[in-house]
Amino acid sequence: MAYNWVMRNKIGLVSDTADVVDVCAIELTDTRNDPLAYPYPVIYHNVIGYNDLRDTELRIILTPEDLSQYNYIFRNPGKNRCRVFF
Numbered sequence: 538m539a540y541n542w543v544m545r546n547k548i549g550l551v552s553d554t555a556d557v558v559d560v561c562a563i564e565l566t567d568t569r570n571d572p573l574a575y576p577y578p579v580i581y582h583n584v585i586g587y588n589d590l591r592d593t594e595l596r597i598i599l600t601p602e603d604l605s606q607y608n609y610i611f612r613n614p615g616k617n618r619c620r621v622f623f
Contacts, residue, residue, distance in 0.1 A: 543585045549592025561595035563588070563613070565604050581607040588613045 548562040567580040590596045590613050597613060599605055 538580045539582045541583045543583070543588065545587050547589040547592075549590075551592070551594070555594070559595055560593065561598045562590040562593040563596070564598045564600075565608065566600040567604055570601050580604060583608045585610045586612050590614065 543563065550560040550562060552558055552560045563585060565580050565583075569579070585597070585608065597610065
């Protein structure tokens with residue numbers, strides 16, 4: 538997944554069973570650190586910006602966290618309970 542734009546969205550998600558599973562507005566998971574997966578990054582050069590995520594408990598989750606080095610992520614307001622903050 539490369540060269541995509543996720544911009545100017547309003548995302549509001551609430552889990553009705555947050556103690557079992559919580560929801561996240563935007564999640565990127567790459568297999569670059571999985572020894573059984575293809576050895577190259579598959580998520581890079583994406584733009585995620587100006588999204589209103591304030592009605593979602595978890596804003597953005599990146600796995601691995603260094604995906605922020607390969608994607609341009611900026612100005613996505615919301616609660617700061619994420620693994621990676623922007």
